[in-house]
Amino acid sequence: MKEKIRLVDDSGIRTDGRKPDELRPIKLEAGVLSNADGSAYIEQGKNKILAAVYGPREVHPRHLALPDRALLRCRYHMAPFSVQERKSPAPSRREIELSKVIRESLEPAIFLERFPRTAIDLFIEVLQADGGTRVAGITAASLALADAGIPMKDMVAACAAGKADGHILLDLNDLEDKEGEADVPVAYMPSINRVGLLQMDGQLTPEEFEKAFNLAIEGCKRIYALQKEALKAKYLAIKEAVEEAGQK
Ligand code: UDP
Numbered sequence: 206m207k208e209k210i211r212l213v214d215d216s217g218i219r220t221d222g223r224k225p226d227e228l229r230p231i232k233l234e235a236g237v238l239s240n241a242d243g244s245a246y247i248e249q250g251k252n253k254i255l256a257a258v259y260g261p262r263e264v265h266p267r268h269l270a271l272p273d274r275a276l277l278r279c280r281y282h283m284a285p286f287s288v289q290e291r292k293s294p295a296p297s298r299r300e301i302e303l304s305k306v307i308r309e310s311l312e313p314a315i316f317l318e319r320f321p322r323t324a325i326d327l328f329i330e331v332l333q334a335d336g337g338t339r340v341a342g343i344t345a346a347s348l349a350l351a352d353a354g355i356p357m358k359d360m361v362a363a364c365a366a367g368k369a370d371g372h373i374l375l376d377l378n379d380l381e382d383k384e385g386e387a388d389v390p391v392a393y394m395p396s397i398n399r400v401g402l403l404q405m406d407g408q409l410t411p412e413e414f415e416k417a418f419n420l421a422i423e424g425c426k427r428i429y430a431l432q433k434e435a436l437k438a439k440y441l442a443i444k445e446a447v448e449e450a451g452q453k
Contacts (some may be wrong), residue, residue, distance in 0.1 A: 209384075210380070210384050211370060212369040212370040212372075212380070212381055212384060212385060213225070213369065213370040213371075213372045213374070217372070219374065219381070220378075220380060220381075221250070221378060225372055225373065225374050225375065226374075226375050226420060226423070227375060227376075228249075228364070228375060228376045228424055228427060228428070229249050229250030229252075229376055229378065230248075230249075230250065231247065231248065231249050231428065231431055232246075232247070232248040233245065233246070233247050233344070233345070233348060233431050233432060233434075233435040234246045234247075234435055234438075234439075235348050235349070235351070235352040235435045235436050235438070235439040236352050236439045237255070238255070238257055241257035241258060241259060241349075241353075242258055242259050242260060242353040242354075243257070243258040243349045243350060243351070243352035243353025243354065243355070244256060244257045244258065244349050244352060245345040245346070245348035245349040245352060245435070246345065247341050247344055247345040247348075249337065249341045249344075249376070250335050250336075250337075250376075250378055251333060251334075251335035251378075251379075252331070252333060252334060252335050252336075252337065252338055252341045253331075253332040253333040254329060254330065254331050254332065254338060254341050254342050254345050255329070255330045255332060255345070256327065256328065256329050256330075256342065256345035256346040256348070256349040257327070257328045257330075257349060258325065258326070258327050258328075258346075258349045258350055258352070258353040258355070259325070259326045259353075260275070260320075260323060260324055260325035260326055260353070260355075261275050261320040261323035261324065261325050261355070262323060262324060262325075262326075263323065263324070264276055264322065264323060264324040265324075269324070270322040270323070270324075271321065271322065272321060272322065273318060273321050274317040274318045274320070274321055275315075275317040275318075275319075275320035275321065275322075275323045275324060275325050276323070276324045276325070277308055277311065277312055277315065277317060277324075277325050277327065278308070278324060278325070278326050278327065279304045279305075279307050279308035279311070279326075279327045279328075279329070279346070280304050280326075280327070280328050280329065281300055281303040281304045281307055281329045281331070281338075281339070281342055282296070282300060282328070282329065282330055282331065283300065283331040283334060283338070284330060284331060284332050286332075287331045287332055287333050287334045288334050303338075303339050303342075306339065306402060306404070307327075307329065307339060307342055307343055307346065307402075308327070309401070309402070310343055310361060310363065310392040310401035310402035311327070311343065311346060311347060311350065311361055311392075311401065312401075313358070313394070313399060313401050314347065314350075314357045314358050314359055314360070314361045314394055314401065315350065315355060315356070315357050315358075316355075316356045316357065316358065319356060325350075325355060327346055327349070327350070329342040329345065329346055334379070335378055335379045336377050336378045336379035336380070336381065336382040336383075337364075337365050337376060337377060337378070337382070337390070339363075339390055339402075340363035340364050340365050340390045340391070340392065340402075341363070343361055343363035343392050343402065344361075344362055344363050344364075344428055344432065346361075347360050347361040347362070347363075347432065348360070348432050348435055348436065351432075351436055352436070352439065358394065358396075358397055359394035359395065359396040359397045359399075360394070360429060360432050360433070361392050361393070361394055361401055362392070362393055362394075362395065362425040362426070362428040362429035362432060363390065363391065363392035363393070363402065363425060363428070364376055364390075364391060364393075364421050364424030364425045364427075364428055365377055365388055365389060365390040365391065365421060365424075366389050366391070366417040366418070366420040366421035366424065367381065367382070367385055367386070367387050367388040367389055367407070367417060368385060368386040368387040368407070368409060368413060368417065369381040369384065369385030369386060370385070371386075373413060373416045373417050373420060374420075375420050375421070375423070375424050376424055385407070386407050386408065386409075387405065387406065387407030387408055387409045387413075387417070388404075388405070388406045388407060389403070389404070389405050389406075389409070389414070389417045389418060389421055390402060390403075390404050390421070391403055391418065391421035391422060391424075391425060392425070393421075393422055393425035393426075393429075395425065395426055395429050403418075
C-alpha cells in the first residue's frame, strides 16, 4: 500500500516551510513583451507563466463577430517542458476546459460592450507548472488586459485554497494538490465584490468549504494589491524614461 506523505508537521508547517494561511512568494510584472498589446509575467512559487493580449481588433473568421460586444478568446497552454513528464504540445482536454473557465472568469470584468464586432485574444503560456496554474494564469491575464489598456470594471485576482492532511491551506503547491483532499480555485474582483470562478475538486464538509473559500478570497485580496503595484511600477518606469529623455 502507498504510504501517506505528511504535508503538515506537528507545528502546523507545510513541506515548503509555509504556514497554513501563507501564499507562495509571488513576482508579478506588467508589459514584459514588446510585440503584444498587453502582457504580464507571474512567478508564484515554482510556477512561471506568461500572459499576452491582442486587441480589441478585427475578428477572423468574420462570422464569429458579435454585433453587441467584443468576443473574448482565450488559450491556456502548457509548454511540453513545463511539467515533470513531457506534455504533448497538442491541446489536451484539460487545456481546452481551462481555457473556457479562465475566459468565463475574466468576461465579467471587461467592458466588452464598448467594442462590438471586435475580438480580444488572450494567450496564457505555462512555462513551468507547480500547482494552481489556472489561478496564477488568471492573475497574469488580468494584469495583461489592464496593461493593454482594455477598460475593466476591476482587476481579477485569483487564488486557490484547499485541504491537505486534514488542514485548510492557502495556495496549494503541486504536491499538496496531488496528495491533498481538496482544492478550491477562486477568482475574485475585490472592488465590485464579485466572484468570477469557483470550482471544487475533492471533498469538503460545508464548514470546511466555507473556511477554504474565505481563505481563498483573503489570498485574492493580497494578490490584488500585488497586481496594482505591478501596474504602478510599469507606469513609473515609463515616466522615469520619458523624464530622462527630456533632460537629454
Ligand atoms: N500537471 C502535470 N501534468 C499535466 C497537467 C498538470 O504535471 O499534464 C500538474 C501541474 O503542476 C499542475 C498540477 O498538476 O499545476 C495541478 O493541475 P490541475 O489540473 O489541478 O490545475 P492547476 O492546479 O494547475 O490549475
